[in-house]
Amino acid sequence: MNTRKIISVAVGVLVPIALLAWWYLASAGSLNPFFPPLRDIVVRFKELWLFDHFATDVLPSLGNLFVGFAIAVILGVALGFAMATVPVLNAMLSPVVQFLRGIPPVALIPILITLVGFGNEMRVASIVIAAMFPTMLSTIDGIRSVEPGLKDVGAVYRFSRGDRLLRVYLPSSLPQIVSGMQVSLQVAFIVMIASEMLGSSQGIGAMTLLAQQSFMSADMWAGILLLGLIGFLTNILFDLVKNRVLSWYVSSKRLERAA
Amino acid sequence: MSTLGTRTGTTSPRPGELLLKVDGLAKSYTSKGKRTDIIGNLTFSVNAGEVVCLVGPSGVGKTTLLKCLAGLHPSTGGEMSIDGRRIYSPPPEMALVFQDYSRSLMPWLTVEKNLRLPLRHLRLPQSEVRTRILDALAAVGLSHAAKQYPWELSGGMQQRVAIARALAYRPEILIMDEPFASVDAQTRFDLEDLVLKIRDDYGMTVLLVTHDIDEAVYLSDRIVAIGLRPAVVLEELTVDLPLPRNQLDTRALPRFAELRNHTLSLIQHASAKPTPSAMEDAVPGAAGAPA
Numbered sequence: 244m245n246t247r248k249i250i251s252v253a254v255g256v257l258v259p260i261a262l263l264a265w266w267y268l269a270s271a272g273s274l275n276p277f278f279p280p281l282r283d284i285v286v287r288f289k290e291l292w293l294f295d296h297f298a299t300d301v302l303p304s305l306g307n308l309f310v311g312f313a314i315a316v317i318l319g320v321a322l323g324f325a326m327a328t329v330p331v332l333n334a335m336l337s338p339v340v341q342f343l344r345g346i347p348p349v350a351l352i353p354i355l356i357t358l359v360g361f362g363n364e365m366r367v368a369s370i371v372i373a374a375m376f377p378t379m380l381s382t383i384d385g386i387r388s389v390e391p392g393l394k395d396v397g398a399v400y401r402f403s404r405g406d407r408l409l410r411v412y413l414p415s416s417l418p419q420i421v422s423g424m425q426v427s428l429q430v431a432f433i434v435m436i437a438s439e440m441l442g443s444s445q446g447i448g449a450m451t452l453l454a455q456q457s458f459m460s461a462d463m464w465a466g467i468l469l470l471g472l473i474g475f476l477t478n479i480l481f482d483l484v485k486n487r488v489l490s491w492y493v494s495s496k497r498l499e500r501a502a
Numbered sequence: 503m504s505t506l507g508t509r510t511g512t513t514s515p516r517p518g519e520l521l522l523k524v525d526g527l528a529k530s531y532t533s534k535g536k537r538t539d540i541i542g543n544l545t546f547s548v549n550a551g552e553v554v555c556l557v558g559p560s561g562v563g564k565t566t567l568l569k570c571l572a573g574l575h576p577s578t579g580g581e582m583s584i585d586g587r588r589i590y591s592p593p594p595e596m597a598l599v600f601q602d603y604s605r606s607l608m609p610w611l612t613v614e615k616n617l618r619l620p621l622r623h624l625r626l627p628q629s630e631v632r633t634r635i636l637d638a639l640a641a642v643g644l645s646h647a648a649k650q651y652p653w654e655l656s657g658g659m660q661q662r663v664a665i666a667r668a669l670a671y672r673p674e675i676l677i678m679d680e681p682f683a684s685v686d687a688q689t690r691f692d693l694e695d696l697v698l699k700i701r702d703d704y705g706m707t708v709l710l711v712t713h714d715i716d717e718a719v720y721l722s723d724r725i726v727a728i729g730l731r732p733a734v735v736l737e738e739l740t741v742d743l744p745l746p747r748n749q750l751d752t753r754a755l756p757r758f759a760e761l762r763n764h765t766l767s768l769i770q771h772a773s774a775k776p777t778p779s780a781m782e783d784a785v786p787g788a789a790g791a792p793a
Binding site: 390391392393395396398399400401402403406410411414415417491492494495498499 | 592619651
């Protein structure tokens with residue numbers, strides 16, 4: 244590792260630590276009810292999440308997030324594939340899709356509450372509907388931009404239809420699909436919290452909102468801290484999986500830049 | 503060599519017999535009510551075991567011709583047949599090597615898996631698949647690169663991979679679209695010799711499209727010179743240079759220069775015709791040998 248890289252890693256670690264230290268010191272004597280000392284927040288964080296409410300509130304939230312995200316990705320890729328490869332389907336669905344994706348995802352939640360009720364199904368359904376679009380649209384883009392030369396190879400060598408879809412189109416558009424999935428994951432996370440804040444008593448979002456409404460600022464901050472951590476960690480996890488699945492893409496781009 | 507290039511169930515032509523026939527091929531596009539003829543009434547044939555080069559100036563529609571031949575584009579007139587059967591869609595007896603190697607290999611597959619992919623639907627026994635892949639890689643001198651990705655290789659090596667992929671597919675005819683247009687001169691010579699070696703070792707028929715006249719003369723048994731536009735056959739000439747050929751000696755033969763100059767003058771003449779105002783000034787006399 245060269246010096247420049249060491250410095251950039253060190254800076255990346257030290258700046259957040261410095262910010263935390265600053266927050267800790269600056270808030271130490273705070274009497275402001277909205278900005279409690281970080282020390283209190285950390286204490287509440289430990290009491291609430293490690294591990295009192297972990298099973299009852301954190302796990303269900305995470306469960307909804309991942310189930311909703313997984314269904315959204317499967318539907319998004321399947322629909323994207325269908326729309327990109329069947330022109331009639333595209334002509335039929337494209338206007339609807341363009342309209343639906345223009346609606347802010349959170350605005351769909353009231354409709355779903357009316358339709359499905361307040362249960363877990365509603366939350367998962369909101370996540371699925373909102374998170375499906377980024378993956379779907381990037382899948383369509385990805386398939387449309389498959390190298391014409393590779394399509395010709397598939398035709399000349401008489402690949403079966405299945406091979407064409409799964410062994411040419413899918414891997415070729417995977418980089419785009421995956422970056423769509425990353426956006427989907429962020430949307431899923433937002434909708435997960437929002438769906439818990441409406442008419443729910445369970446989940447991290449619900450607890451955080453409840454804490455705010457009952458003037459338990461430390462609890463509220465602890466909730467926000469947890470949400471930040473979850474968002475941060477899921478993104479890291481996603482990047483790890485991405486770099487593994489797309490290792491050919493990552494390395495070929497790196498080589499291209501180096502050349 | 504074993505029973506290369508033959509497919510069970512079909513009787514493929516013996517060397518010297520007619521393999522590919524193009525009869526009155528025409529291709530035109532209509533856009534905004536205006537018809538553009540790319541190819542007009544093109545007739546030629548390729549016999550089994552031959553190396554035939556189609557030579558023509560840039561923009562003559564050579565790639566369009568190959569795409570019609572490979573069944574990728576529908577033609578708008580005439581007919582083509584291979585082994586006596588008409589071509590409507592990509593025929594199983596044919597493999598294509600594209601000009602742009604970097605866009606014709608799957609970057610997510612290793613070299614070996616790139617070769618394996620077209621064999622999947624042939625439903626061959628695994629041992630046969632392995633043999634074909636190892637053979638093909640050895641033939642192009644890339645046995646050591648089986649586990650590498652195409653983008654880790656140089657341009658010339660990538661084009662070798664594309665050739666190996668075609669070899670492993672064991673077609674009766676190998677069609678190449680300006681395959682060496684984007685590699686350096688030394689690599690180009692190596693790859694030309696590789697094509698001749700493949701013809702000798704595998705008994706494979708090769709139809710190669712190029713705008714490089716020297717290359718056409720060096721490689722061919724026969725040259726089909728194509729002129730502008732719409733593309734028609736200007737002349738077919740037999741290349742009576744001795745075999746085996748050799749980059750140093752063959753290119754130094756007086757006969758090589760004669761054939762080269764003859765072909766060049768044909769093509770320059772043809773290039774000059776359709777736009778008299780601009781072209782005739784640029785090509786005085788049209789028939790001169792290059793300086």
